[in-house]
Amino acid sequence: MEQQFTYTMPPEWEEHERTLISWPVKESLVYPEDWKSVCAGYAELILAIAEFEPITVLVNAKEQDTAVAYVGNNDNVTLLEISHNDAWLRDNGPTFVRDDKGNLAGVNWRFNAWGEKYFPWDLDDAVAPAVLEHLDVKKLDAPLVLEGGSIHVDGEGTLITTEECLLNSNRNPDLSKEEIEAYLRQYLGIEKVIWLKRGVSGDETDGHVDNVASFLAPGKLLLQVTNDPDDENYEITQENLRILDETKDARGRQIEVVAVQQPPKISWNDTRLTLSYINFYFVNGGIILPVFGNTAAGTDERAIRLLQAQFPERRIRTIDGLAIIKEGGNVHCTTQQMPAIKGGRQ
Template structure:
């Protein structure tokens, strides 16, 4: 990577995890009548990540660290998740989107660890919830690791790395004046090179319709191996993201990574039209999967493309078990499985 052995960098998600951090869905004011179903989807995700043996209960996957708000929340979480032997932590948080509010683990070649905290402003001041802006440094202190804070305002879901010097992101998010007014591409790239230990930033222009994150990359393009990415292609002209997804596929064909390699692009189907209980188009994405130690958990939405997408992703991770699970209710809140997880390395 052209860095010294003591330089810190963000590893690729497929590297071994020490644990996965999540926050137990707790806020009735945010979820309303959907909260029981959100908790059911959350519980299924946790089980897939922990990967317990059905006979012995021994968990072969990764340990779970789960945030709860209070004693009552811990009791409720324990009743649903206790068999997975998680560690519960009573910590204030605004909502469950820890990909964006929890710290990122950095490592160096000597095995040292450091945490990177990202300044958070509620996705461009759209959803400013008590506890979220302070969560990253609070968790860093809880974890007992040294940490530093990036001087750009952004979220973890806006960053995708290959662990070999390349970062993917979107201009719609990182250059948005609701986060970093007046910042230039060159300034953003300099910050990311220093913070993440990357050498090259690859830019996608914009993201999915009605995505309140302003185009997070983890719903658009993901690395699945060095120089290999997945993206989605629309099924038909009726796809609400037809133009965006077609443009992303074309953009990826022009890019090379930090080592000069052209990207191998593996297309997945798009879920197509997925609407909320109010009839609004939701930013559904199969790319929002979580790569755990022994499993890959893929969100599904009850569309005809679900099975095809899960099967395609399974082929990319032969050493892991790929599991498709419903994220249909989670999506009502704006995201899916990758959005509510943060790996600790």
């Protein structure tokens, strides 16, 4: 790891040039009978993002006509044919970084389908290089298996992740915690890693942090919690609160924790769905927030009010968080931001 870069990963709330997303692949669906409803869910998300900024949709050739039918008549939506096995671009797409002169590059992590859970993944592993080639953005090949949903950064040197994911033996069994941290410093320009132990209960990604915690600003973290001692996430909540109470960020600040109550539990085929308000997505001038229709419990409305209070200048745009969750993820999992370059791209 002798080679050093001068790139840093901008926080998600900085201005975007565009959003990238992949159109779903019918053969990859856990419930292929839900194909039409999944397409409708992706279309709702894509068109919501297009209200705020341009969005490029990666499409397999055989899904081109379907994608056109759902989203193809919007001036802010561009379809780009790039082959892929599955549609979670946050995890297999490039992570964009900038150097101190504002030049953009993209980290090409290795991808192995969340610890070899789904076959095949060869097309997904080739997506990031194809995207960067199309965008004419410099590619940085990282010798590390990593999904974008497993990390969040604050833009001032701090990264948060979970041991459950990044230290899992199904990702990088030959690397130590210290070696993984070194790669994160090298490719993302961070100075400190905050290690939570676990993500939300039942998360098939092995505890991606984007379901449990997200930076709202440097020194400020949104954490999904539950106060119910009988809930599977209660112990995880308490553990995360203890860790964050004892941790300072890269600038020596005590982390300010903003708690959001988790949605009520919903199960499908005896499996708990990983419902999370943390899986929101910053867009230019707004936030795309999944909500889950729990009028009686009121957690949707509380999450909306909480984010609006944190970001009074942004529009909170809600979408149906149940539309694609049976497939294993939500808004943040599907999206990847391309940071804007000040003065525009040359």
